[in-house]
Amino acid sequence: MxxxxxxxxxxxxxxxxxxxxxSIASAERSWTAWAITHGLDVAAFLPTIHGVQSVETIRRLNLPGVDPVAEAAAITAAEMLDVAxxxxxxxxxxxxxxxxxxxxxxxxxxxxxxxxxxxxxxxxxxxxxxxxxxxxxxxxxxxxxxxxxxxxxxxxxxxxxxxxxxxxxxxxxxxxxxxxxxxxxxxxxxxxxxxxxxxxxxxxxxxxxxxxxxxxxx
CATH class of the missing domain: 3.40.50.1000 (HAD superfamily/HAD-like)
Structure with a gap:
């Protein structure tokens, strides 16, 4: 301080x-599952998710065939169920x-x-x-x-x-x-x-x- x-x-x-x-643990659980599904390097990817909108995080990746808006909505839904x-x-x-x-x-x-x-x-x-x-x-x-x-x-x-x-x-x-x-x-x-x-x-x-x-x- x-x-x-x-x-x-x-x-x-x-x-x-x-x-x-x-909410770091909650967010990283949801994003880890998503990153694995899309074949990303989880350790390198997770630091990029903090402080910005989910849709922008996905958009920056420029993944072929991925709809950033739909994917961001799915991740948000998962995060809302994981707040314990x-x-x-x-x-x-x-x-x-x-x-x-x-x-x-x-x-x-x-x-x-x-x-x-x-x-x-x-x-x-x-x-x-x-x-x-x-x-x-x-x-x-x-x-x-x-x-x-x-x-x-x-x-x-x-x-x-x-x-x-x-x-x-x-x-x-x-x-x-x-x-x-x-x-x-x-x-x-x-x-x-x-x-x-x-x-x-x-x-x-x-x-x-x-x-x-x-x-x-x-």
Missing amino acids: TDLPTRSYAAFLFDMDGTILT DVTPIPGADVFLAALPAARWAIVTSAPRELAKVRLAAAGIPLPPLLISAEDAANGKPAPDCFLLAAERLGVAPADCLVFEDAPAGIAAAEAAGCAVMVVTATHGHAIETKHSTIDGYVGIAATAAADRLTLCRM
Whole structure:
């Protein structure tokens, strides 16, 4: 964990998977089964699935005879049935519950129905604003989703702090002009980043005053 930013923000924007909950095992089980079916090198392929829309992951492979939309839908259906070990990042549920309702949003590359299932499995209530894969024309690393979240909250992107864990999401937040906090809870190794980092939400809180949010240690 690095030093927390000292400035205040109008809103906090949270990625979902790897940032407020962990679904890595669930996702990798579904994607492993799919990769084996298509003759892919599983070890080389799995690192490419995180932080981006499923349809884009499949589209990049350019597999002959494969319909990325249909395949992504099938993988999503499998993931929705496999959430028994989806859990919140330490302290995330308490941290989120204390935020003012109009000052935060979840911005995820997951389809809306999968997001709902994973949030429920992790014991995290649906937020007032959920931006999912269906809502933005271009997925991460494009900035569209974070720009849309800021617009719907009625704040400037530059006045938002984005909590992210994956390179694609970090790049999207940077492109949107947002400040970034990198969550390292699910990282298997140290990450090189110019941004502040936290390994979870235990021991931190957000103070709210005059429609501003400021991170602090408890």
